[in-house]
Amino acid sequence: MTEKPLRADAARNRARVLRVAYETFAEEGANVPIDEIARRAGVGAGTIYRHFPTKESLFQAIVADRLRQVVEHTREQAAADPGEGLFAFLFHLAEQGATDLGLTEAFAGVGVDLATSLPEAEREFTGLMAGLLAQAQRAGTVRRDVDVDDVRTLIVGLQAMRRFRGERADRLYPVIRAGLSPR
Amino acid sequence: MTEKPLRADAARNRARVLRVAYETFAEEGANVPIDEIARRAGVGAGTIYRHFPTKESLFQAIVADRLRQVVEHTREQAAADPGEGLFAFLFHLAEQGATDLGLTEAFAGVGVDLATSLPEAEREFTGLMAGLLAQAQRAGTVRRDVDVDDVRTLIVGLQAMRRFRGERADRLYPVIRAGLSPR
């Protein structure tokens, strides 16, 4: 249970690798060579592999952290305006995807399968979506025949729009909003 | 200008490669090894490279043909019901993406950049969309503040939903339809 404390240089390098991997995955996506991250962090590839057994595990660590941030940010917002919570969440996620290729790919299943590799994060995320959806439906801003699974699908679509079409995707937010409103 | 006629075996192999590449890209996407196509076609990799200078040029040839089919299919449908033309086009494209990974990737920019490598096909496609959109707006089934560029963005989103979420994407068609309707 208790992790044995790392030596000072090891702890420093681990933190450094995490920070650099964070930026690099965001810029380049899950497919950057591990050597590129090592180069940017000023360490050897071997050092990365001492802290993370595989490239995928490093990517997972980053994605898990990113998801945690999104969940936290959304929880704060959602309390303010129940009817807007789901929309704020959807569009925030799309914006995040714009500057974080790794996050977008994670949702699309590139580099990780969230459901099997990060089940807790996955469950928390699904719970959040279900809450926001129910809340919005209760407030009357979202039609009743939409379910959590549909929200996931929408996220994939929105992220793709953002990723491949950049800011042009913003113009579709009103369309999505209108489409989700009760008829 | 006039192509010198191919030897019988060369013509046979060229046709065979095209047919197999068509199926293989559809199933596996732009990233299948050329060796896999060669194996399925029962030829050597060298034979493929005698007919197509690069893997990308082969992929382009397939995609161009695929686009031509979609345009033709849409032109036939669009005359029938002006108001429905754009919706039929959008959802047809999404369905195509379901069974043709190569086509989906082409729209997302994987394997080819349509605008620069197939400019004529690109132009024809854009013209088709513009026509369908104007027609739908005239018929009053699509809101006026949507433009051709928005339609492109929507296509990217729909294809992504189809690709990563399978038939679950169908459930969002009504949402998109409602979102596009005039308020």
Next chain:
DNA sequence: TGCTAAACGGAACGACCGCCCCGATTCTAT
């Protein structure tokens, strides 16, 4: 049937990448 140029196919090359190995280096407790 024999000849030649065209076409074939698959081995081989080079570039890339994830991951591991191991000699060199650095930390820390004494």
Next chain:
DNA sequence: ATAGAATCGGGGCGGTCGTTCCGTTTAGCA
């Protein structure tokens, strides 16, 4: 200060993939 252990880093292995090369085969013609 020093010994010994923990850590470092980069060269190298094994595998993949796009592309080329070249010895062999075959179509087409006289």
